[in-house]
Amino acid sequence: MIIVAEREPILEARGITVVYPNGVVANVDVNFKVYEGEIVALLGENGAGKSTLVRAVAGIVRPNKGEVYFQGRKVVINNYSEALKLGIYLVSQNPHVFETLTVAEDVGLTLSRAGFKVKLRDVEKLLASASLEYDVKVSPHELGWGLSMGEKQRVEIAKALLLNSKVIMLDEPTTHLTPMETSSLLGMLRRLTGKGKGIVFITHKIGEAMNVADRIVVMRGGRVTGEFNAGSVTRESLLEAMFGAGNVNFEGGVKSPPLKEGDGRATLIDVEDLWVLEHGVPRVKGVTFSVREGEIVGVAGVAGNGQRELFEALIGLRKPARGRVRISGVDVTSLGPGERVKRGLAVIPEEKLGWALVPGLSVKFNVAFALASVNSGLGFLVNWSKVDRIAREVIGLTKVKVAGGDVPVDSLSGGNMQRLIVARELFRKPKIVIAMNPTGGLDYATSVEVRKLIVKASGEGTGFLIISEDLGELLEISDRIIVMSRGSLKGGFGRPFNFDSIAKSMAD
Amino acid sequence: MLFLEERGRVSRLTIILGTLAGVFAGFSLAVLLTLLAGVSLASVLGSLIYTYTSSSAIASILALSGPIAGSAIGLTIAYRARFITIASEGQVIAGAIVVLWLLAYSGFKMGPLEGFILSLFLSGFVGASIGFLVALLKVKLYVNEILSSLMINYIILVVANYIIGGPFREGPFAITRSVPHEYRVSFTLIPLVTGLITLALWILMFRSKLGLAVEAYGRAPKAAETYGHDPSRIIFSVALISGFSAGVGGALMMLGFQHSMSPMSVFPGYGYMGVLVAWLSANNPLAAFVSSLFISSIAVYGRLLQASGVPLGYVLGAQALIVLSALTAVTLVKYRVRWL
Numbered sequence: 001m002i003i004v005a006e007r008e009p010i011l012e013a014r015g016i017t018v019v020y021p022n023g024v025v026a027n028v029d030v031n032f033k034v035y036e037g038e039i040v041a042l043l044g045e046n047g048a049g050k051s052t053l054v055r056a057v058a059g060i061v062r063p064n065k066g067e068v069y070f071q072g073r074k075v076v077i078n079n080y081s082e083a084l085k086l087g088i089y090l091v092s093q094n095p096h097v098f099e100t101l102t103v104a105e106d107v108g109l110t111l112s113r114a115g116f117k118v119k120l121r122d123v124e125k126l127l128a129s130a131s132l133e134y135d136v137k138v139s140p141h142e143l144g145w146g147l148s149m150g151e152k153q154r155v156e157i158a159k160a161l162l163l164n165s166k167v168i169m170l171d172e173p174t175t176h177l178t179p180m181e182t183s184s185l186l187g188m189l190r191r192l193t194g195k196g197k198g199i200v201f202i203t204h205k206i207g208e209a210m211n212v213a214d215r216i217v218v219m220r221g222g223r224v225t226g227e228f229n230a231g232s233v234t235r236e237s238l239l240e241a242m243f244g245a246g247n248v249n250f251e252g253g254v255k256s257p258p259l260k261e262g263d264g265r266a267t268l269i270d271v272e273d274l275w276v277l278e279h280g281v282p283r284v285k286g287v288t289f290s291v292r293e294g295e296i297v298g299v300a301g302v303a304g305n306g307q308r309e310l311f312e313a314l315i316g317l318r319k320p321a322r323g324r325v326r327i328s329g330v331d332v333t334s335l336g337p338g339e340r341v342k343r344g345l346a347v348i349p350e351e352k353l354g355w356a357l358v359p360g361l362s363v364k365f366n367v368a369f370a371l372a373s374v375n376s377g378l379g380f381l382v383n384w385s386k387v388d389r390i391a392r393e394v395i396g397l398t399k400v401k402v403a404g405g406d407v408p409v410d411s412l413s414g415g416n417m418q419r420l421i422v423a424r425e426l427f428r429k430p431k432i433v434i435a436m437n438p439t440g441g442l443d444y445a446t447s448v449e450v451r452k453l454i455v456k457a458s459g460e461g462t463g464f465l466i467i468s469e470d471l472g473e474l475l476e477i478s479d480r481i482i483v484m485s486r487g488s489l490k491g492g493f494g495r496p497f498n499f500d501s502i503a504k505s506m507a508d
Numbered sequence: 509m510l511f512l513e514e515r516g517r518v519s520r521l522t523i524i525l526g527t528l529a530g531v532f533a534g535f536s537l538a539v540l541l542t543l544l545a546g547v548s549l550a551s552v553l554g555s556l557i558y559t560y561t562s563s564s565a566i567a568s569i570l571a572l573s574g575p576i577a578g579s580a581i582g583l584t585i586a587y588r589a590r591f592i593t594i595a596s597e598g599q600v601i602a603g604a605i606v607v608l609w610l611l612a613y614s615g616f617k618m619g620p621l622e623g624f625i626l627s628l629f630l631s632g633f634v635g636a637s638i639g640f641l642v643a644l645l646k647v648k649l650y651v652n653e654i655l656s657s658l659m660i661n662y663i664i665l666v667v668a669n670y671i672i673g674g675p676f677r678e679g680p681f682a683i684t685r686s687v688p689h690e691y692r693v694s695f696t697l698i699p700l701v702t703g704l705i706t707l708a709l710w711i712l713m714f715r716s717k718l719g720l721a722v723e724a725y726g727r728a729p730k731a732a733e734t735y736g737h738d739p740s741r742i743i744f745s746v747a748l749i750s751g752f753s754a755g756v757g758g759a760l761m762m763l764g765f766q767h768s769m770s771p772m773s774v775f776p777g778y779g780y781m782g783v784l785v786a787w788l789s790a791n792n793p794l795a796a797f798v799s800s801l802f803i804s805s806i807a808v809y810g811r812l813l814q815a816s817g818v819p820l821g822y823v824l825g826a827q828a829l830i831v832l833s834a835l836t837a838v839t840l841v842k843y844r845v846r847w848l
Contacts, residue, residue: 021513315734338736347734358728369724372717373736381715 008072009033010198011057011088011167016066018052018222026052027063028222034167034198039189041213041230042202045242045444046414049222050202054169058083058090071166084114089160091170095152097144103127103155104140110159123162130161135191149303150181157188168192169200174208178302179471179503186212204444206238218242243445265293266328268344268432268463269314274323276309283309285487286323291432291463296454298474299467301484301506307467308350310484311436314465315347316340328431338373344431348438352417357409364405367391367424390427397423398453415446422453432463439473451477471502512843523841530837531802537833538826542813545822555812559805565812567695569804571765572778575600577702577800578757579782581709582750584791588713589722589746590729591643595657596754597779598664599638603631603758605668608769612685613676623691627759628701635755636748638664643747647740661779668774676769686768693763701760702797705753709793718745754779781807788835806830 011034018027027049034040042050055061057068059077068075070086077083083090098106108123118126124140131137136158138151147155153173160168170189174182189199189212203209209216210230218226218241226241269291276284283306291297301307312318314325316337325333327343341347349355357366368387391405398419402412412420418438425433438454439447455477458464467484468474474481475497483490483505490505535556542552559565579596586593607627610616618626638660645651676684713719721737722745733739757778766773785803789795810823818826 317730317734336738337734338738341736349734354728355730355734358724358731360727361723365720365723369720369732369737370735372720380717381711382717382720384715 007035009035009069010071012069013053013057014067014069016053016056016063016068018049018056018061018063026061026222027056027066030066030219030222030224032057032217032224034200036166036196036198037193038214039193039199039201039212041209041216042200042219043204043206043209043216043238043242044219045204046442046446048204048219048242050204050219051171052222053219054090054171054200054202058088058169060090081113081115084110084163084165087164087166089156089163089165089168091153091156091160091168091173093172093175095149095156097147097152097155099143099145101144102140103138103142103144103147106144106155107140107159107162111162114163116163126162127158130158134161134188134195136161136188148181150177150185153177153185154188157192161192165197167198167200169202171202172204173201174203174205175469178506179499180506181302206235206242206444209238210235220244239444265295267292268328269434269465270324270326270329271314272324272326274310274313274325275321276306276313276318277321278309282321283487284313284320287484287487287489289482289489289492291465293431293463294458294461295480296458296464296466296478298478298481299465299484300471300474300481300502301467301469303469305484306487307436307484309487311349311434311467314434315345341373346425346428346430346433348421348425348433348435350436350440352414352421353410356421357417359410361409362406363395363400363402363409363412363420364388364391366409366420367394367405367427370424371428394420394423394427397427398449415442415449418442418446418450422450426453426457426462430462432465433457434465434467436467437469438466439470440468447473471499471506475499475502511846512839513846515842515844518841523838526837526841527834530834530840531830533837534830534833537829541826541829542818542822545818547813547816547818551816552813552818555816556809559809559812565808568765568808568811569801570699571695572804572807573800574698574702574760574764575754575757575776575778576781576785576803577699577797578705578760579754579779580785580789580796580800581702581705581793582753582757583782583786584789584793584796585709585713585719585722586746586750587786587791588726589742590726591646591653591743591746591750593639593642593653593657593747593750594780594783595638595642595660595751596757596782597775597777598657598661599635599751599754600758600761600776600779600782601664601668601774602634602638603755604762604766604769605671605758606634606755607631607759607762608676608684608687611687611691620690624693624763627691627763628756631755631759631762632752633755635751635753635758637751638755639747639749639751640744642751643744647743665775668769669771672769672771672774681770683770684768687762691763692767693760695764698760698764699797699801701756702800705756706793706797709749709753712749713793718742722746754782757782784831788831788838790838802834803831 013030013032016027016030019025030053032053044050052061056063059079059082068077075086104120104123104127107127108118108120111118127138127140136154138154138158173185177185193199201212213230216228216230216233216238217224218238220242228237267290272288274284274287275282287310299307309318313320316335320333324331327340327345330343332340332343353359358369364387367390368382388405395402400416400419400423402416439450442450454464466474479495481493481497481502483502485506493502539552543549579600583596610627610630611623642653642657642660645656646653672684673682678685721732721742725732725737725739725742729739761778781803785796785799789799806827810827813823814820
């Protein structure tokens with residue numbers, strides 16, 4: 001249902017077309033409006049063109065075609081500083097807050113970038129008044145590195161308010177937030193609309209868009225494919241607009257049958273009192289857990305609570321300061337990744353290119369290099385015709401959309417890269433898979449696909465340890481969830497899961 | 509603002525033709541430059557034609573290519589692993605000196621074939637040992653290999669000078685004995701040896717598991733390590749291979765055309781030329797083999813120009829123009845210049 005509003009929009013983009021120098025068409029003739037006092041969600045799968053659109057409006061990307069109107073007046077925004085001066089603020093997915101500056105210094109820098117000349121003392125006063133007026137609490141003396149992601153977002157919003165921005169655009173703002181931080185952010189945004197601000201909320205999560213927004217604009221393939229009133233739209237209509245009619249599997253969700261304790265399943269990985277230090281500071285503190293055959297154990301928590309360090313210690317990239325890691329009863333604590341992989345460990349890292357895949361090389365190479373270290377029968381001299389066959393099998397395991405094994409891996413979409421990684425890792429029938437944010441940044445359809453693969457493999461006996469920031473995903477596929485907070489494990493939860501208890505542990 | 513934009517996929521034929529066009533342009537510019545030195549066009553062109561047609565100049569090109577190719581071909585695998593060593597210069601010198609010791613000082617009795625094979629292996633072993641030292645410093649003490657290899661080159665230079673002026677000194681001048689005639693090799697054998705090294709390296713790089721690991725480690729070290737390719741093993745492997753190859757280059761230099769050493773001949777720069785050739789050939793051993801011949805030919809052309817009366821400064825400028833034109837052509841084939 002298209003909403004026709006008679007009000008004058010604060011911001012209007014007309015016919016925006018963006019073609020990147022490498023030929024990628026990111027936006028095609030996009031029309032987009034933001035009204036005073038509303039939250040408009042910009043919804044779409046990865047690569048739909050949402051971020052490009054807001055970056056084009058904010059002057060960060062120069063559109064090839066199209067016009068921007070601000071408060072009824074046609075404007076040409078050449079760079080982000082001009083957008084700031086005009087009253088348009090973009091909060092990116094990873095907020096830009098300097099680690100070594102205090103909040104007040106950081107805010108002062110942004111204000112000066114927008115042409116305001118203020119003293120540090122005045123910034124502190126301004127922050128205090130914004131805090132009172134909009135209930136956006138930030139501590140001016142806190143250093144950037146000590147701020148949580150939620151706090152960094154509040155700092156960004158405070159900057160937008162001090163600049164008297166009329167339109168605040170937030171790019172996937174809940175990605176790194178706990179459920180509690182998310183609800184606090186949403187409350188704050190609602191208060192801002194009460195003060196007449198226009199909020200653009202970019203997300204790829206349907207539920208989030210329906211909960212947060214007044215209006216939902218859906219994008220697909222760089223075009224706007226639907227505009228809906230959030231109060232009356234159905235999930236199905238949104239899915240159809242996101243993926244196109246007939247391309248949606250509405251059954252989507254995947255459930256794992258819960259495993260029973262004491263059913264004789266072997267322990268695949270056993271972690272005991274693990275401590276990992278970074279520059280002498282403990283990042284993982286005495287973590288103990290195990291994963292059994294066919295079990296999916298989820299590690300929930302807000303990013304930056306020691307998950308990455310735990311992941312790296314488990315796969316052998318970091319040496320723990322204390323503790324034991326055993327794979328199938330064999331102590332692998334002092335062994336590197338290669339020895340662990342040989343003992344049946346498969347790894348799905350968070351970053352696709354550069355960590356899971358080698359950029360600039362073919363799909364075939366990317367299959368071969370990961371299989372070469374295990375006993376894959378490739379021999380000292382690689383039999384490339386055999387690699388070809390394996391690559392085809394790996395591609396066939398999932399729906400990797402690729403013309404063949406010789407295609408450069410960089411040319412695959414994020415979703416296809418992830419399908420390739422998961423398929424490659426499952427191809428060698430590992431005992432245990434350690435995955436970090438396996439569906440992070442993926443669109444709905446690919447996320448479902450990846451989860452299905454995980455659940456299917458667990459049904460065949462593979463154990464999974466999934467470290468994820470997406471609590472919804474863990475609730476959906478895990479047999480057990482353990483929560484990581486400030487480097488320690490805060491309790492384990494079995495099915496049926498109690499969302500509130502888990503969310504509370506994450507915020508502890 | 510000027511910037512370069514990638515053209516996307518470029519066929520191998522286009523790259524070859526583009527490079528040849530660049531070389532042609534380079535030679536044209538070089539001829540123009542040398543004309544400025546007041547030498548006649550006939551003399552300059554005569555030197556150029558002579559370089560590529562006379563048997564003696566071709567023999568010099570093939571002989572000179574030995575140490576350059578030995579260094580360059582080995583470095584291609586090291587550079588693919590992003591192990592940026594420049595120890596090839598020292599490895600060529602060390603390889604040469606050890607061959608000189610074996611054949612002229614050790615007193616071992618052996619036939620020409622045994623002497624030739626032993627020379628290659630001994631020089632290769634010495635080169636590999638130097639490579640091992642650079643790798644050890646990197647892996648165990650995290651020393652940057654560019655700095656350590658550069659420093660090692662200077663140490664080798666000092667030691668070589670000491671050996672030449674000390675234990676190896678013959679008569680009143682700081683000059684060593686010569687490699688006995690029976691051990692000297694024909695210029696035709698030199699490209700044969702470097703060709704075999706090229707073939708071995710090519711197989712190792714593009715057909716072996718080690719090649720997979722090296723390629724993966726060079727482009728994405730974290731990915732290589734995560735999926736079981738031990739970084740230390742990769743670094744040591746490429747350091748030993750490149751060191752062996754450069755060491756053999758030193759042996760070819762000694763057996764092919766150098767024969768004896770003096771302080772003047774200690775730092776010939778062939779190892780550093782190998783570094784240039786490895787980059788010029790985009791770390792492809794086959795291209796490095798061909799590029800070594802190209803660089804040798806430019807060196808021989810330079811000598812002929814000097815002989816025809818062109819001052820050294822002009823000669824060096826002409827050589828630089830040829831190499832730069834070739835590099836520019838390769839860049840322009842892959843990228844287009846855009847104005848922002």
